[in-house]
Amino acid sequence: MSSPISAAARAADVWKVYGSGEAQVIALRGVSLEIERGKFTAIMGPSGSGKSTLMHCLAGLDSVTRGQVIIGDTVVTGLGDSGLTKLRREKVGFIFQQFNLLPTLTAEENILLPLAIAGRKPDQEWYQTVIQTVGLSDRLKHRPTELSGGQQQRVACARALAARPEVIFADEPTGNLDSRSGADILNFLRRSVTEYGQTIVMVTHDANAASYADRVVFLADGQIVDELTDPSADAVLDRIKRLDLSVQAAAE
Amino acid sequence: MLKAMLRGLFAHKLRLILSALAIVLGTAFMSAAFVSGDTISRGFTDLFSTVNENIDVQVTGKSDVPVNPAGGEGLVTALVPQSIVDKLKTVDGAQTVTPQVVSDGARVIDKNGKAIATTGAPRLGGAWVDGDPAVEIREGNPPRAADEVAITANLAKTGEFKVGDTIEVITLQPRQKFKVSGIAGYAGGRDSLGGETFVFFTLPVAQELMLGTPGMYSNVDIKAASGVSDGELKRRVETAIGTTEYKTLTGQETADAQASGIQSFLNVFKIALSVFGILGLITGAFLIFNTFSMLIAQRTRELALYRSFGASRNQVLNSVLLESILLGLVASLIGLGLGVLLGWAMTKLLASSGLPSGSVVLKPAVAIGTLLVGTLITVLAALIPALRASRVAPIEAMRDAARPDKPLRTMTIAGLITLAVGIVLLILRGTKAVDNNVITLGLGSFLIFIGAVMLAPALTRPITGAIGKLVDWAMPGRLGVRNTGRNPRRTALTAAALMIGVTLATGAAVFASSVKAGVTDLFRSDLNADLVIAADFASGPTAGFDPAIINQVKAIPGVTSATAIQSDAVRLNGKDGFASALDVEPSKTLFGLKAKSGDIRDLNAGEVILNDAFATETGLKPGDSTTLVTARGGESPLKVVGILQPNQLVGSPVVSFADAQGFRVPVAQQGYVKVADPSQVDAVRAQMKTLVADNPEVTVTDPSEQLKQSTSFLDLLLNVLNVLLGLTVLVAVLGVINTLLLSVFERTRELGLLRAVGMSRSKMGWMVATESVLISLLGALLGLIVGTGLGIALVKIFGGDFLKLTIPWGFLITALIGAVIAGLVAALLPAIRAARLNVLQAISYE
Ligand SMILES: Nc1ncnc2c1ncn2[C@@H]1O[C@H](COP(=O)(O)OP(=O)(O)O)[C@@H](O)[C@H]1O
Numbered sequence A: 001m002s003s004p005i006s007a008a009a010r011a012a013d014v015w016k017v018y019g020s021g022e023a024q025v026i027a028l029r030g031v032s033l034e035i036e037r038g039k040f041t042a043i044m045g046p047s048g049s050g051k052s053t054l055m056h057c058l059a060g061l062d063s064v065t066r067g068q069v070i071i072g073d074t075v076v077t078g079l080g081d082s083g084l085t086k087l088r089r090e091k092v093g094f095i096f097q098q099f100n101l102l103p104t105l106t107a108e109e110n111i112l113l114p115l116a117i118a119g120r121k122p123d124q125e126w127y128q129t130v131i132q133t134v135g136l137s138d139r140l141k142h143r144p145t146e147l148s149g150g151q152q153q154r155v156a157c158a159r160a161l162a163a164r165p166e167v168i169f170a171d172e173p174t175g176n177l178d179s180r181s182g183a184d185i186l187n188f189l190r191r192s193v194t195e196y197g198q199t200i201v202m203v204t205h206d207a208n209a210a211s212y213a214d215r216v217v218f219l220a221d222g223q224i225v226d227e228l229t230d231p232s233a234d235a236v237l238d239r240i241k242r243l244d245l246s247v248q249a250a251a252e
Numbered sequence B: 001m002l003k004a005m006l007r008g009l010f011a012h013k014l015r016l017i018l019s020a021l022a023i024v025l026g027t028a029f030m031s032a033a034f035v036s037g038d039t040i041s042r043g044f045t046d047l048f049s050t051v052n053e054n055i056d057v058q059v060t061g062k063s064d065v066p067v068n069p070a071g072g073e074g075l076v077t078a079l080v081p082q083s084i085v086d087k088l089k090t091v092d093g094a095q096t097v098t099p100q101v102v103s104d105g106a107r108v109i110d111k112n113g114k115a116i117a118t119t120g121a122p123r124l125g126g127a128w129v130d131g132d133p134a135v136e137i138r139e140g141n142p143p144r145a146a147d148e149v150a151i152t153a154n155l156a157k158t159g160e161f162k163v164g165d166t167i168e169v170i171t172l173q174p175r176q177k178f179k180v181s182g183i184a185g186y187a188g189g190r191d192s193l194g195g196e197t198f199v200f201f202t203l204p205v206a207q208e209l210m211l212g213t214p215g216m217y218s219n220v221d222i223k224a225a226s227g228v229s230d231g232e233l234k235r236r237v238e239t240a241i242g243t244t245e246y247k248t249l250t251g252q253e254t255a256d257a258q259a260s261g262i263q264s265f266l267n268v269f270k271i272a273l274s275v276f277g278i279l280g281l282i283t284g285a286f287l288i289f290n291t292f293s294m295l296i297a298q299r300t301r302e303l304a305l306y307r308s309f310g311a312s313r314n315q316v317l318n319s320v321l322l323e324s325i326l327l328g329l330v331a332s333l334i335g336l337g338l339g340v341l342l343g344w345a346m347t348k349l350l351a352s353s354g355l356p357s358g359s360v361v362l363k364p365a366v367a368i369g370t371l372l373v374g375t376l377i378t379v380l381a382a383l384i385p386a387l388r389a390s391r392v393a394p395i396e397a398m399r400d401a402a403r404p405d406k407p408l409r410t411m412t413i414a415g416l417i418t419l420a421v422g423i424v425l426l427i428l429r430g431t432k433a434v435d436n437n438v439i440t441l442g443l444g445s446f447l448i449f450i451g452a453v454m455l456a457p458a459l460t461r462p463i464t465g466a467i468g469k470l471v472d473w474a475m476p477g478r479l480g481v482r483n484t485g486r487n488p489r490r491t492a493l494t495a496a497a498l499m500i501g502v503t504l505a506t507g508a509a510v511f512a513s514s515v516k517a518g519v520t521d522l523f524r525s526d527l528n529a530d531l532v533i534a535a536d537f538a539s540g541p542t543a544g545f546d547p548a549i550i551n552q553v554k555a556i557p558g559v560t561s562a563t564a565i566q567s568d569a570v571r572l573n574g575k576d577g578f579a580s581a582l583d584v585e586p587s588k589t590l591f592g593l594k595a596k597s598g599d600i601r602d603l604n605a606g607e608v609i610l611n612d613a614f615a616t617e618t619g620l621k622p623g624d625s626t627t628l629v630t631a632r633g634g635e636s637p638l639k640v641v642g643i644l645q646p647n648q649l650v651g652s653p654v655v656s657f658a659d660a661q662g663f664r665v666p667v668a669q670q671g672y673v674k675v676a677d678p679s680q681v682d683a684v685r686a687q688m689k690t691l692v693a694d695n696p697e698v699t700v701t702d703p704s705e706q707l708k709q710s711t712s713f714l715d716l717l718l719n720v721l722n723v724l725l726g727l728t729v730l731v732a733v734l735g736v737i738n739t740l741l742l743s744v745f746e747r748t749r750e751l752g753l754l755r756a757v758g759m760s761r762s763k764m765g766w767m768v769a770t771e772s773v774l775i776s777l778l779g780a781l782l783g784l785i786v787g788t789g790l791g792i793a794l795v796k797i798f799g800g801d802f803l804k805l806t807i808p809w810g811f812l813i814t815a816l817i818g819a820v821i822a823g824l825v826a827a828l829l830p831a832i833r834a835a836r837l838n839v840l841q842a843i844s845y846e
């Protein structure tokens, strides 16, 4: 096993149990995973397999029942609210399926929001790079309600990138978009990894989206069951079919 | 269907409780006013019935002299002589005839040398009557010698006097020493009937000290022989002594007359307090209106869904009607219960200061009225937004539940028109074009207020934006400012609730500070005196000093001019009003008296100088003859010697001290002294103090000190007013809490996002607090502006010398600071909610 420093994020034997007794759901069953620095990792799996749960645990948005999560050199497990707040400020960025922009702020203010909250000055050069990469230069003064879905998600991407976090977590970022806007976003994420060395973890159930990643981790029933490196869309689809068959077989 | 809708209502428990709380507070206040008023008034009615229980018919002297508006109703006016008592004894059917001597103004000095005060009740002195069934000696003996007195038990308690002690009493005469021969109480174990004190003298002493005339009585109580009705006895008495000089009343009539004076005072008390209760309710109505608007806006989609299933518009309305009736009724019931409790506490509190009390009185009309008003206001406030929502077509509502704000233009234009009409009405009153105060002042002020409320949404963004510049530098501040401007209607309506109380308080403050400034100016510019002797306000209408003392003051080295002023209500030239006795020559210097016509000089008995207004009104000229009627002196002729130029300090006719001997009390209320050199003031003051050292009811001060005392009642009045208006502010704060809770709830996802990108809990709190403070400041600011405007208008309209337009900056600034604090307090609960949101749940919140 490599040292924690070389990985951007790490989960070690992570269990997540919701509820108790009759209503108990085990969402993660001993997941161990390393997110490589400067790589684009996709987490795939059927609905209900625990993808979102894994991502939330990795990002420190949710606590784990057992096991340990580390981001960069910070042990996330056991952090209090102020520790988590600091972690979110300095180490992680988020992209959500529903964009989640603040309607009272302009696109530009939304992009700079995490920096403003942290009280940090934006690095002008980087900021220009980011808005040019996402292609929003002429929309900066607009409010979210005046932007299309694709544009809003690009603002959300720029917001995640602007602070140059250790890891960006994206939960189904293209789930609410048409295929063209979705492709734009995926290209943009790909470029941030390739050109700027950003680490990105993306949850998706779309094989095509997963094919943009350097590595795909397959989750089923709360466990990592497989993985692929430098996948093509076809290879991903193939794996999913096989997994589905085995899941069905297990069910029967 | 109905069930489903009711579930919708109860899903928002906290907000429901908050709006219900507003109604509870309003109704509680209103009913408490009536309950305590009614309870006290029943107490008084019972009291007077008890007092007059043993009196079948009472005879008093008839006096035409007007009651002194400054008080002292118990002061003797016309008396009953021994001859009439003798005549009454011969009336057929009069079993016992008891002549009485009772009058206000027997002040006992306590161990610290101060006159023992009551809370407004008279300090009676009179003759001990053996065999009076209402009064009993509890300890010791009745007064038998001229230097003996019996005192009531409450007096003994307050002054810590025992039988055998020597006490000093001020009456019409200066203080005299008496020995306490006994402690008296009333039937039923009462120490006092209604907080009054009583000193019992022997008959001749009482006649001299309390009535100032030997051989006279204040009233005669008659008990009827069996078989003779009170009414019959009254008729026989009237036949015997006539009705021109003496008033004959049955016991019941006496009780009613005594109670009615109190009753009208209590009515004012009840009405004044319920006005504040109603203000609280109206503020509450804003809150309910806002809550239901928000609840219904949230549920527009749901309601539209019902309608698309075929529910009619009426069904939707009916469900809101039912909800609001339920809410209003329950809240008013709780309010009524609380009000009864409050009223009971209030009467207990007053009873401890001597007011009569009994069991709590809750009139059915009060109970029903409270429930009705509380429920009606709730229903009205809830129905308006429901009506509006039910007009939205189902498809429209379902398509777009989160409608963008409707434009504010119509509302703003309507607001401007309303405001303009209100202003025009005030101008009409100001120019005296229309004299009806209800239409001009009342309606005008109301329209201005409503107009301002309607303009508030349009003003929300500019005002909060401008104030927001102060906190814009930090992210929580900036977000808070933006959130405030997000839904201007909601923000404005919430702020409007606060506006009500602030507007009224500000208007009152502007008016009061103008009165204060006006009075101060009058004093400063027209009064040319260095020292003042004045009877203490709290010592009642009988307090004062012997006017002859002023002659000794004049003899003090350094004193250049001095005069005493003795005032009373009289009838002059057939007209009721005040008259004063003063030394005219020194008054020329002291008060700047100048002749308009005739002579302005020291007066002899039978001479009068008229003030300008009086002369103009009556047409009297120097040399004319007229008549003066005083309380004790009866009627006497007067000759007009001069007419004064208008003077701010002497605004009533001036008579001689000789004629003033007919006034109710033989004391001067004020004295003014001018000293040659300022360096001598302290020495003169010291000598004057020794002159009145044995009189605990007067103080030697200087004009500025006296001014402070005489305007202090204004401050007191304002304080009371502000405490009462605090109720409406309290309700308004509930409204702010309510609105913010809703906003936090509606913006759950955004708040979650902020947390996800690294906003700390405390900064979340500050964001909510910013919004809260901005809403409060908006309300306060609008209230201050409208209130100041109305206050200025009132001052301009009433004009007059006692008003000098003054803006109470201190008050305005305090109000703004208060608004910030209120905003912070209101933010507490919503801010905690926002800070404690679970980040993950908040983000995935639908
Ligand atoms: N807050 C929760 N409470 C209870 N069960 C939950 C909760 N969140 C997720 N689950 C359950 O955990 C499992 C994994 O959920 P999730 O991670 O959302 O799956 P995916 O994102 O892969 O669709 C599911 O069975 C889901 O029902």
Ligand SMILES: [Mg+2]
Pocket (backbone or CB within 6 Å): A051, A052, A053
């Ligand atoms: Mg998911």
